[in-house]
Amino acid sequence: MIDEEQVWLEQARRGDKSAFGRLIEAYQGPVYNLAYRMLGNSGEAEEAAQEAFIRAYTRLDTYDPARKFSTWMLSVTSNYCVDLLRKRRTLLLSLDEPLPPHPALMSDRADNPEVQAADSEREAMVQALLEHLPEDYRQAVVLRYWYDLSYEEIADVMESSVSAIKSRLFRARRQLAEVTIEEGMFQSLQPEPE
Amino acid sequence: MRNRDQADNQKKDETAEERMDQEELYALMMDALDGELSEAGLAELEFHLRARPRLAREWEAMRAVDMLFRNSPVLQPAVNLRRQTLARLPAARQRLYAGVVIYLMVLASGLIPLAAIGWIGLQIAPILGQPAFWRSIWQGALQFGGLLQIMIAALLNGAGDFLREQPLALAWFMALVGVIVLWAGVYNKLVLQTRRVQS
Numbered sequence: 266m267i268d269e270e271q272v273w274l275e276q277a278r279r280g281d282k283s284a285f286g287r288l289i290e291a292y293q294g295p296v297y298n299l300a301y302r303m304l305g306n307s308g309e310a311e312e313a314a315q316e317a318f319i320r321a322y323t324r325l326d327t328y329d330p331a332r333k334f335s336t337w338m339l340s341v342t343s344n345y346c347v348d349l350l351r352k353r354r355t356l357l358l359s360l361d362e363p364l365p366p367h368p369a370l371m372s373d374r375a376d377n378p379e380v381q382a383a384d385s386e387r388e389a390m391v392q393a394l395l396e397h398l399p400e401d402y403r404q405a406v407v408l409r410y411w412y413d414l415s416y417e418e419i420a421d422v423m424e425s426s427v428s429a430i431k432s433r434l435f436r437a438r439r440q441l442a443e444v445t446i447e448e449g450m451f452q453s454l455q456p457e458p459e
Numbered sequence: 460m461r462n463r464d465q466a467d468n469q470k471k472d473e474t475a476e477e478r479m480d481q482e483e484l485y486a487l488m489m490d491a492l493d494g495e496l497s498e499a500g501l502a503e504l505e506f507h508l509r510a511r512p513r514l515a516r517e518w519e520a521m522r523a524v525d526m527l528f529r530n531s532p533v534l535q536p537a538v539n540l541r542r543q544t545l546a547r548l549p550a551a552r553q554r555l556y557a558g559v560v561i562y563l564m565v566l567a568s569g570l571i572p573l574a575a576i577g578w579i580g581l582q583i584a585p586i587l588g589q590p591a592f593w594r595s596i597w598q599g600a601l602q603f604g605g606l607l608q609i610m611i612a613a614l615l616n617g618a619g620d621f622l623r624e625q626p627l628a629l630a631w632f633m634a635l636v637g638v639i640v641l642w643a644g645v646y647n648k649l650v651l652q653t654r655r656v657q658s
Contacts, residue, residue: 282545289541297536311536315544322548391531394524410528435489442520451523 270334278325289318292335295412296342302407303346303400305392313349317342332421339412340422347400390450397444402437405430480507481514488518492525 270291276284296317301310321328321341328337395403401423408419416434420427445451487504490496496504508515549557586592622629 280550282548285548286541286545289544293540294533294535297540298533301534307537311538311540314536314540315547318540318544319547319549323554387527387531391527394527406528410525411531411533431489435485438489438492438521438524439485439517441524442517445520445524446516451520 271330274325274328274330274334277322285318285322288334292318292338295335296338298411299339299342299407300346302392302395302411303343303403304349305396309349313346314342317345320345336414336418336422339408339414340424343404343408343422347404350400394441394444394450398437398440402433402440405433406437406441409434481511484508484511484514488521492521 270288273284273287277288293314297310297314300313300317301307304310304313317338321338324341328334395406398406404423405419408414408422414422416427416430419425419430423430484504484507487496487500491501491504504518508518
């Protein structure tokens, strides 16, 4: 797979779009998921994933083959999403209204409405929690939980130091715990009586 | 009674001496969440947390969030991104041409003014060295001064003639200025007084 990937990369670098298409096929899931977790909206995530692939294609010359392509691709995507979130914040767009459930959750297990409802509820909770985090904390959390990246790999993607990543994850986890307690998100964690 | 116990426990948690323990406990929690804490370490963490209900709640919350995130799948896009993205990819040749054009434009934006200044300088340099050129400049300036003088004199003469023939125009102008000054005074008086009352 890695060897094949190197061949596709080499061909894509020479302008072979179909080779790049294979890379898109291989990475569309992870790239889209990262965009969705960061942006919290399926339409925006699809657009961001496409844009991330286009950016990657036009910057293939800057890709260092010593790095894992997946890490580089995630780096391009997450940086693009952070830019989008910053623009969104500057434009003062409010995302207070509830986001539509992810289409995959509505179609994949449509045969079992109970499971589907539970999945939708869980995903809504996940996104609600992620949206409490600042962009850089959210980025670290998503890369840690959904991609199982090590601290070193997250530091590589986010172009930061390992200690900074550890600190961000620690603060993010504490912040998330605080939110769940304050908002009584889990039944066993109802807010403490005054 | 239970509330008082909880408050006491919270105070205990926050004593300076225990703050260091707290940091160590947080480090253990992070290790546990990253799957890097042994069974014995986890047992030790839970033992210490029994005496610190606030921290224990926070730990429970962290574990719940951790479980929630770990059970959340990697989502797939509803549509195949391959076809849509490929349709939007710029062609390599076009990218190359676009790059060359942008490079040339950037280069030209700096070079064209420099070249223009150089060319103008080269054209002017031989003329600047000739005394006839400076003489003609001086004569031109004198002629322009003379022309200006004639124009000003004509304007003043015309204005003088007009006032002699139409003295009412001057009176009308003076009256207009008077009215403006008067109303400006009234306006200032009224507005300034109102502001003073408001403050």
